[in-house]
Amino acid sequence: MDVTTFIQLLVNGILLGGLYMLFSTGLNLIYGVMKMVNYAHGEFLMLSMYASYLAFSLWHFDPYYFLPITFLLMFFLGYLLYWVLLRRIVKLPYSAQVMTFVGLIFILQNMALWLWGADYRSLNIPYVYQPLVIGDIHIPLGRALTLFLGVSIYVLLHLFLHKTTLGVFIRAVSQDRVASTIIGVNTDTITATAIGISLALAGITGSLILPIYSVHPYVGSDFTIVGFIVITLGGLGNMYGALLASLLIGMLMSFAGYLYSIQLAYALALIVYIVVLMLRPQGLLGGKR
Amino acid sequence: MMFLKEKGPDFYTYIFLNAVAILSLILSLPEYILHVIILSFWYAYLSTAWAIISGYTGQISLGHSLFVAAGSYATALLYHYYNITPILGILVAILAACLLTMIIGVPSFKLGVRGPYFTFSTLAAAQVLYYLLIAYSQITGGELGLSLKYMGNPLYLQFAEKRTYLLMICLLWNLEIIIVKAIFRKRIGYYLVAIREDEDAATAVGINVFKYKVLALLLSGIFTAIGGAFYTIYFNYISPSSVASLQLSFQIATTALVGGARSWIGPTLGAFLITPVMEYVRIRFGSQYATLPLMIYGFLLIFIANIASLGLSRFLFKGRDELK
Numbered sequence: 001m002d003v004t005t006f007i008q009l010l011v012n013g014i015l016l017g018g019l020y021m022l023f024s025t026g027l028n029l030i031y032g033v034m035k036m037v038n039y040a041h042g043e044f045l046m047l048s049m050y051a052s053y054l055a056f057s058l059w060h061f062d063p064y065y066f067l068p069i070t071f072l073l074m075f076f077l078g079y080l081l082y083w084v085l086l087r088r089i090v091k092l093p094y095s096a097q098v099m100t101f102v103g104l105i106f107i108l109q110n111m112a113l114w115l116w117g118a119d120y121r122s123l124n125i126p127y128v129y130q131p132l133v134i135g136d137i138h139i140p141l142g143r144a145l146t147l148f149l150g151v152s153i154y155v156l157l158h159l160f161l162h163k164t165t166l167g168v169f170i171r172a173v174s175q176d177r178v179a180s181t182i183i184g185v186n187t188d189t190i191t192a193t194a195i196g197i198s199l200a201l202a203g204i205t206g207s208l209i210l211p212i213y214s215v216h217p218y219v220g221s222d223f224t225i226v227g228f229i230v231i232t233l234g235g236l237g238n239m240y241g242a243l244l245a246s247l248l249i250g251m252l253m254s255f256a257g258y259l260y261s262i263q264l265a266y267a268l269a270l271i272v273y274i275v276v277l278m279l280r281p282q283g284l285l286g287g288k289r
Numbered sequence: 290m291m292f293l294k295e296k297g298p299d300f301y302t303y304i305f306l307n308a309v310a311i312l313s314l315i316l317s318l319p320e321y322i323l324h325v326i327i328l329s330f331w332y333a334y335l336s337t338a339w340a341i342i343s344g345y346t347g348q349i350s351l352g353h354s355l356f357v358a359a360g361s362y363a364t365a366l367l368y369h370y371y372n373i374t375p376i377l378g379i380l381v382a383i384l385a386a387c388l389l390t391m392i393i394g395v396p397s398f399k400l401g402v403r404g405p406y407f408t409f410s411t412l413a414a415a416q417v418l419y420y421l422l423i424a425y426s427q428i429t430g431g432e433l434g435l436s437l438k439y440m441g442n443p444l445y446l447q448f449a450e451k452r453t454y455l456l457m458i459c460l461l462w463n464l465e466i467i468i469v470k471a472i473f474r475k476r477i478g479y480y481l482v483a484i485r486e487d488e489d490a491a492t493a494v495g496i497n498v499f500k501y502k503v504l505a506l507l508l509s510g511i512f513t514a515i516g517g518a519f520y521t522i523y524f525n526y527i528s529p530s531s532v533a534s535l536q537l538s539f540q541i542a543t544t545a546l547v548g549g550a551r552s553w554i555g556p557t558l559g560a561f562l563i564t565p566v567m568e569y570v571r572i573r574f575g576s577q578y579a580t581l582p583l584m585i586y587g588f589l590l591i592f593i594a595n596i597a598s599l600g601l602s603r604f605l606f607k608g609r610d611e612l613k
Contacts, residue, residue, distance in 0.1 A: 037405040039351075088595060094404060096598035098349050099546045102539045103590030110580035110587065221535055225416060228409050263420035270413045278396050 004136050009254045015143050017250025018150040019205055021243055024227040025157065026201035028242060031231065032174030033194040034090055039101040041227060042220025043108040044199050048074055048206030049215040050116060056123050056210075063123065063207050064145060074203030078196035086195060087188070105221075112217035122214035142211045150208055157201070158239070170194045222266065226253075229273045233284055241284050248272075248284075298606045299554040303466065306333075306561065310459040314452050321572075323451045327523065329564040330458040331516065336545035336556030337465055338512035343542065344550025345473070346505040347485030348403065352411030353541045355393070355418055356510045358533035359385040360517025362422070365435050365527050368445070375446045379518045386514035387507065389414075394506040398499050403488065412538070419533040434528025437521070446522045454523050461519065462557070465512055469553055472508075481505055513541075543586075547593055549600025558602050 023045065030038045048070045055061035055069075089100045128142030161167035169190045172180040181187050205223075213219075230249060234241030249269050256265035276284065313326055335357065343349045363385045364378030393414045397407060422429045429435065441447055448454065472478055480501050483491040492498050521527055531537070548559025563586070570582040597604035 037409070085591070092594065092598045095343070095347075095349055095546055095550060096594040098351065098408065099543055099590050099594040099598075102351075102543050103587040103594065105539070106583045106587030106590065108587075110584040114578070114580040114584070221416075225409075225413060229413070232406065232409070261424055263424040267417045267420040267424070270417045273413065274396070274410070277402075278400065 005258075007137050008139075009258055010251070011137070011139055012143070013251035013254035014247065015147045015150075015250070016253055017247035018147055018154070019209055020226055020230050020246040020250055022150050022154055022201055022208075023205040023223055024230040024242055024246060025154070025239070026198035026205075027224075027227045028231045028236070028239075029170070029174075029194050029198040029201075031236065033170065033177075033191045034086065036086070036090065036097055037101075037228065038198070039098070039224060040104040040108060040220075041198075041202055042222065042224035043105055044074065044077070044220075045202040045206040045209075045223050046112060046215065046217065046220040047108060048203035049210050049213075049219065050112060051203075052207045052210045053121055053123060053215055056125070062125070063210050064149065067149070067204060067207050070203040070207045071200045075196040075200040078199030079192045081199070082192040082195040087191075109217050109220070116217070118217060120214040120216045123211055125211055128211045140212070146208045146212060150205075153201075153204060157197075166190075166193065170197075225266075226269065229269060233273060233276055235284065244284055299552065299602065302554050302558060306557065307459075307463070310455065314456060320451060323455060325565050325568045327451070327455050327458055328568065329561050330455070330462050331519065331523075332541070332544050332564050333557040333560035334458060334462045334465060334519075335513055335516045335541045336548070336550075336560055337462070337469065337553075338509050338516065339541050340545045340550045340556045341469065341509040341512070342502075342505045343509075344545060344552075344556070345478070345485060346481045346502060348502060348506070349408045349542070350411040350509075351408050351535075351538050351542055352413070352415030353509075353513055354533050354535070354537040355389060355411065355415040356386050356513035357517035357520065357537060357541075358415075358418055358422065358529070359389055360514030361521040361527050361532045362429065362517075363514075364518040364521040365437060366428070368521075369435055369437055374444055375518060375522050376444075378521075379515060382514040382518045383511050386510035390503065390507045390510050394503050394510075398502045398506075412535070415533065415538055416535065419529050419535075422529040422533055430528070432529060434526060434531070437525045439525055447525070454519075457522075458519055461515065466553065466557075473553070477501065477504070543590055546600055547590070549602030549604075551599060552602045552606075555600050555602035558605075559600070562601070 023041075027038060027041050030036065030041070051070060051073065052063040052066050055066050056063060085100065089097050092100075125142070128140060128145075130141045131138035132141050132144050161171060169180070169185050170193065172183075172185060173187050173190045173194070177187055180190075226249060230242055230246045233245035233248070234243070249272075252269050252272060253262075253265045256268050260268075309326070310330070313323060318326075335353070339350065339353050360379075360382035363382045364375045367373040367378045367381060368375060393410065397410045402410060423432055426432070439447060441449060446457075473481075480491070480496050483494070483496060484498055484501060488498055517532060520532060524531075544559040544563055545556035546559070547563060548557065549555025567582050567586065570585070571579075574581055593601065
């Protein structure tokens with residue numbers, strides 16, 4: 001491997017890491033406010049990939065411009081999902097929650113299969129492949145743009161959660177639900193908003209990833225798995241830990257995917273996850289649990 | 290055989306299903322009906338095995354296709370490359386299940402992994418095997434799978450009559466039910482239920498939680514791996530998407546949950562309610578709406594989770610189904 005390839009892979013790894021970060025923050029948010037793992041999170045990403053795909057192929061709507069629309073659509077979907085479904089199942093035993101999420105996975109996957117078929121679909125936007133040349137290194141413009149937007153959204157989210165009242169409420173609910181009810185926080189509305197933001201993040205990741213990836217009905221499950229790896233490796237609720245973990249997994253996927261195959265890269269990521277958890281059960285940067 | 294003296298709807302269901310099996314062994318039913326009955330028994334067998342770790346012990350696994358795949362690939366590869374009969378293959382399948390329990394169960398239970406973490410560990414482990422099976426396609430045949438040669442030799446468990454396979458899976462299922470019932474009459478059964486209800490309290494009263502969780506997973510894994518070996522024997526064809534996929538893991542888990550994973554007859558009830566209907570819909574509407582059955586199934590799962598969150602057997606049999 002020469003230096004150029006190495007740096008290309010490095011950039012690719014950072015990009016993947018950024019996307020995983022964005023996606024898994026949503027997963028973390030749901031776990032925080034509801035103490036439930038959304039096993040169908042990847043399926044919502046798949047949904048938004050298809051939405052962006054259709055917007056481009058029907059009206060030539062650029063996926064990057066489509067971002068705000070995906071954000072709003074997925075936000076309302078999440079808000080609705082909470083009031084219609086998640087609000088009821090949070091009181092049910094864990095097995096019934098698993099049943100509900102598997103049900104959601106079956107519905108969404110097969111709906112996509114029914115509407116759009118099992119083909120791998122990808123967009124062909126010419127400017128996405130134009131290289132951004134820095135010295136010897138060529139970075140396709142699409143990837144650079146995706147990375148830039150992903151990082152910006154992540155920073156905005158961070159500011160939102162720490163500087164605005166709504167964000168502080170969301171963090172309060174995820175720290176202690178009962179205590180936040182006592183001080184007068186409307187936990188239902190806050191949780192619905194958090195679920196909305198969480199799905200919106202999955203939606204944004206989908207729109208960002210579409211110009212450089214292809215979409216098919218089963219694309220979601222791999223993302224759900226990687227997302228869960230990232231939030232557990234980082235230590236649940238620890239944003240910096242998750243950042244480190246997503247970069248680590250991104251690098252691993254990038255290098256192992258190039259050297260071996262993408263299947264082996266996934267297998268390797270899962271093995272690393274198991275080994276790290278054996279040595280540090282609380283996650284890379286997590287405190288005592 | 291204490292439990293032959295029992296009464297109640299759960300026990301009558303068990304007798305009824307055995308009668309169905311005996312009748313279909315005597316009568317010459319159409320091939321397709323037989324196939325559906327065999328499939329239903331297969332799912333009943335796998336879901337009952339799943340319920341040992343996930344229903345009674347309460348450690349929900351979404352990766353039981355790991356054990357199915359280990360059992361079926363062990364049997365298939367031995368037959369395909371070394372011409373070893375599946376009778377010995379099943380023994381290797383059992384060994385594989387033990388090994389996988391050591392790799393997955395021991396570290397996660399040692400670390401006190403529970404709830405969603407355990408669910409996820411199993412899901413991830415199953416997915417690792419799925420990717421490995423695809424990645425090493427020179428050996429496993431990759432995504433296309435392995436087609437095994439049919440010789441019609443009974444020593445290799447290959448029979449012309451479909452009814453022989455029905456007899457085989459029905460016996461396996463009966464054996465499993467009897468073992469499960471026997472275990473849950475003993476102290477270990479109460480230990481497992483105690484672990485499900487409150488792990489910390491179980492530790493506090495002196496139950497070795499780690500040991501009994503590993504035992505439950507081991508038992509469940511061995512049964513499931515034998516189920517996988519049966520798949521190879523019956524279909525003579527395996528592929529990662531049929532035995533190692535997330536879809537199968539989900540199917541096994543939800544079948545048991547729909548029927549009621551905490552009761553001994555629940556998973557079987559689920560399998561016999563779901564499999565025939567799904568197969569019927571697949572045949573009747575499959576050509577136009579191939580995705581319809583699973584979509585309806587998804588809605589059904591959400592509906593049942595809300596009205597009968599512990600499964601239909603408790604809903605129908607009014608609490609008579611708990612392990613006693």
